[in-house]
Amino acid sequence: xxxxxxxxxxxxxxxxxxxxxxxxxxxxxxxxxxxxxxxxxxxxxxxxxxxxxxxxxxxxxxxxxxxxxxxxxxxxxxxxxxxxxxxxxxxxxxxxxxxxxxxxxxxxxxxxxxxxxxxxxxxxxxxxxxxx
Amino acid sequence: xxxxxxxxxxxxxxxxxxxxxxxxxxxxxxxxxxxxxxxxxxxxxxxxxxxxxxxxxxxxxxxxxxxxxxxxxxxxxxxxxxxxxxxxxxxxxxxxxxxxxxxxxxxxxxxxxxxxxxxxxxxxxxxxxxxxxxxxxxxxxxxxxxxxxxxxxxxxxxxxxxxxxxxxxxxxxxxxxxxxxxxxxxxxxxxxxxxxxxxxxxxxxxxxxxxxxxxxxxxxxxxxxxxxxxxxxxxxxxxxxxxxxxxxxxxxxxxxxxxxxxxxxxxxxxxxxxxxxxxxxxxxxx
Numbered sequence: 001x002x003x004x005x006x007x008x009x010x011x012x013x014x015x016x017x018x019x020x021x022x023x024x025x026x027x028x029x030x031x032x033x034x035x036x037x038x039x040x041x042x043x044x045x046x047x048x049x050x051x052x053x054x055x056x057x058x059x060x061x062x063x064x065x066x067x068x069x070x071x072x073x074x075x076x077x078x079x080x081x082x083x084x085x086x087x088x089x090x091x092x093x094x095x096x097x098x099x100x101x102x103x104x105x106x107x108x109x110x111x112x113x114x115x116x117x118x119x120x121x122x123x124x125x126x127x128x129x130x131x132x
Numbered sequence: 133x134x135x136x137x138x139x140x141x142x143x144x145x146x147x148x149x150x151x152x153x154x155x156x157x158x159x160x161x162x163x164x165x166x167x168x169x170x171x172x173x174x175x176x177x178x179x180x181x182x183x184x185x186x187x188x189x190x191x192x193x194x195x196x197x198x199x200x201x202x203x204x205x206x207x208x209x210x211x212x213x214x215x216x217x218x219x220x221x222x223x224x225x226x227x228x229x230x231x232x233x234x235x236x237x238x239x240x241x242x243x244x245x246x247x248x249x250x251x252x253x254x255x256x257x258x259x260x261x262x263x264x265x266x267x268x269x270x271x272x273x274x275x276x277x278x279x280x281x282x283x284x285x286x287x288x289x290x291x292x293x294x295x296x297x298x299x300x301x302x303x304x305x306x307x308x309x310x311x312x313x314x315x316x317x318x319x320x321x322x323x324x325x326x327x328x329x330x331x332x333x334x335x336x337x338x339x340x341x342x343x344x345x346x347x348x349x350x351x352x353x354x355x356x357x358x359x360x361x362x363x364x365x366x367x368x369x370x371x372x373x374x375x376x377x378x379x380x381x382x383x384x385x386x387x388x389x390x391x392x393x394x395x396x397x398x399x400x401x402x403x404x405x406x407x408x409x410x411x412x413x414x415x416x417x418x
Contacts, residue, residue: 080362084322087360088315091353102362104329109362 004029006036011043012113013075018051026062033066037073043120044113045070048106050081060095067100076101076116080109137239137252138188144238149173149180152234159226176227179206183231186259195262207263208270215274228267232260291317293324300401301330302394304369306339314350318357331363332401336394338369348383355388364404365389368397 002025007014013036015029033045045066052059067077078101090097101116103109141148153176157169182203189199207228214224235256239248291313296302303321307313321333335354340347351367358365368391370378378385391397402409 079360082361084319084326084357084361087322087357088318090360091357096356097360102360104325104331104362108329108331 002028003032006032008036008040008042011117012110013037013040013042013045014048015045016048016051020052020054021059021062023058026059030062030066030069034069034073037070037075042075043117045075045077046106046109046113047077047079048081048109049079049086050083050105052086053083055086055089057093057095060090060093060097064095064097064099067097071099076113078103078109078112080104080106137255138184138186140242141184141187141235141238144242145180145184148234148238149177151237152176152180152231155230155233156226159223159230175206175210179203179210180231182206183259183263187255203263204266207266211267211270212274215271216278221268221271224267224271225264228260228264232256235260287313287316291320293320295324295328295330296334296398297401297405297407299328299330299405300332300334300398301325301328302334302336302398304336304339304394308342309340309347309350311350314354318354321354322357322361325358325361325363332366332404333358333363334366334368334394334397334401336369336397337367337374338371338394340374343374343377345381345383348378348381348385352385352388366391366397366400368392368394 004015004017004019004025006029007016013033015033017029019025021029036042037045047063047066063079067079070077079097080103082102101112103112153173156172156176182199186197186199186203189197191197194200195204210227211224214227236248236253239252243249286307291303291305294302294304301321301324303317305317309317324330325333335351337343337351343351355365355367366389367385370390370392389400391400399409
């Protein structure tokens with residue numbers, strides 16, 4: 001069975017989708033990713049879709065689902081490198097992926113994740129300060 | 133068997149040409165500066181020969197004959213070039229219609245009492261009318277071609293994507309946003325975002341005359357697509373009337389970053405990129 005590799009890098013998980021997603025593959029990715037987040041208690045997920053040229057409403061929903069699931073497991077999701085044609089298609093399908101963070105490339109996506117994480121940790125630090 | 137009227141006109145073709153050119157030049161509508169005398173002569177001569185060769189044949193009404201096709205080809209060429217140069221329909225029409233006058237005036241002198249046989253004059257009339265209709269068809273279609281070209285040029289020109297700063301793009305939209313233009317605008321913008329790795333795009337709509345729910349829908353689409361790409365979008369240049377219309381129409385722009393002017397948008401873009409614009413320290417006087 002085909003699988004999309006998920007790489008663990010510190011607190012983050014990296015997913016690079018190099019092939020056009022078909023439904024089965026996307027569903028596998030969804031469950032694998034959730035399991036990985038749970039296992040490593042990751043804080044961020046970065047999904048690179050720069051090689052994806054074709055999307056449909058199902059893929060759009062899977063991406064949205066992944067973001068929501070990771071949110072519940074306390075991890076941020078960033079989708080990076082979306083092709084213009086893919087963006088236009090998703091908008092025309094009425095899927096603005098409102099819950100998903102986006103960035104232009106992996107570099108910017110990583111910076112965004114780090115920023116989010118920093119923000120989270122400062123909030124926690126503030127809370128602990130208040131308590132003491 | 134060749135037609136006698138054709139033979140006669142062939143013999144008299146020099147006279148016909150002279151009188152035709154004179155009639156054309158006498159017409160007030162003709163812009164002399166656009167077309168030199170020589171050019172009229174050349175075009176007229178060529179066309180006259182082809183018309184006479186049609187008249188020489190028995191079946192002059194046959195629009196499929198090679199002679200007619202040759203005349204039509206010459207006429208199409210002349211008409212197209214005139215339409216492109218901005219001639220009025222009158223000026224173009226006179227070219228063909230005055231030929232009828234020239235033929236008849238020459239023939240009048242040939243027949244006694246100036247009575248041209250009805251059948252012959254009818255023949256000439258019918259042929260010239262057929263050619264005139266062709267002229268107008270060609271004229272209108274070449275004009276339409278010009279209009280189409282201009283329309284596409286306008287839509288090309290009016291959607292430039294400008295890189296105003298490192299990582300900041302501006303897109304001034306001028307004219308009404310319809311579906312086709314939104315598509316072009318969106319594609320251009322997204323391509324440019326990828327190309328320049330910009331993180332902020334400013335859509336300036338001060339050149340949009342009116343915003344209705346459809347235009348707003350298109351704007352929201354563009355903003356969402358930009359966001360999907362991983363860039364932020366700011367809409368600027370919203371005039372008071374447009375703000376009123378948007379609220380009256382009940383369009384929700386709450387999720388979209390809007391600014392009153394391009395300057396404000398640029399300032400907030402600088403803030404997002406953690407950039408600062410300030411005066412340089414004053415230079416020492418000496």
